Amino acid sequence: MELTTSKTPPSLPCLACSFVTSSVKATLIRTARFVKREHVQYVAKEVYHVPDSINCKKALNMVAKCSPDFLLNHCLRSYAFGIAMSHKVKKPIDKEIYFLGAIMHDLGLITAYDIGGTFELDGAQAARSFCRGRNISQEKADLVHEIVAHHNSVGIAHKKDPEVALLHFAAGLDVAGLWLxxxxxxxxxxxxxxxxxxEFKKGMKTLLEDQVKRKPDSYMRPFLKLGFLKKIDDTPF
Structure with missing residues (x-):
């Protein structure tokens, strides 16, 4: 697997087009479900419990120690939401690898792991290093890297491995109320x-504003220019 080592911020027109396209697709899916009288299935707590593996426990402990509580809970919700929306991908996922990507996907927003790049790539490097340091295979460590690197890649993530796509959907749901x-x-x-x-909204907005202020080439810069912070505020939960 070729690792993503750079990300060019999308242009405002392309980003706006991606959001519109996503909204249209969501409307079509919702309409199709109504016509067919289909419903999204309820997913119980035991389905999205933290995988019972040493690596998952160590990753959770590491993130809990270095992250503010609002960010830790966001990562845990992102894991749970992804599992609950697994019907959106066509292939089964590796739950352990998905958890590792989900729980570590915002490491780049933490001072200890911020090495000056766009935060999702800084976090991807840290997550991959964690995996390799615990004898997780290179193939799986590379996938964790890509899960983290592309969790905010609009128009791209949904075309990649199912674990990558699911975290993109899940984080988008939790941060901006997408795919409700x-x-x-x-x-x-x-x-x-x-x-x-x-107080996740307040905390996340502060972190993103800081990233964009300090990093002119941040992938999130055009998102904020397009009003993403208001989208966070308008999330209905």
């Missing part, structure tokens, strides 16, 4: 109860 119709309301409520938001 792809998760059962009861599942959504239970995940939030399990991992409270803890």
């Amino acid at each position: 119709n792809d998760i059962h309301p009861k599942t959504l409520s239970e995940v939030i109860d399990e991992f409270p938001r803890l």
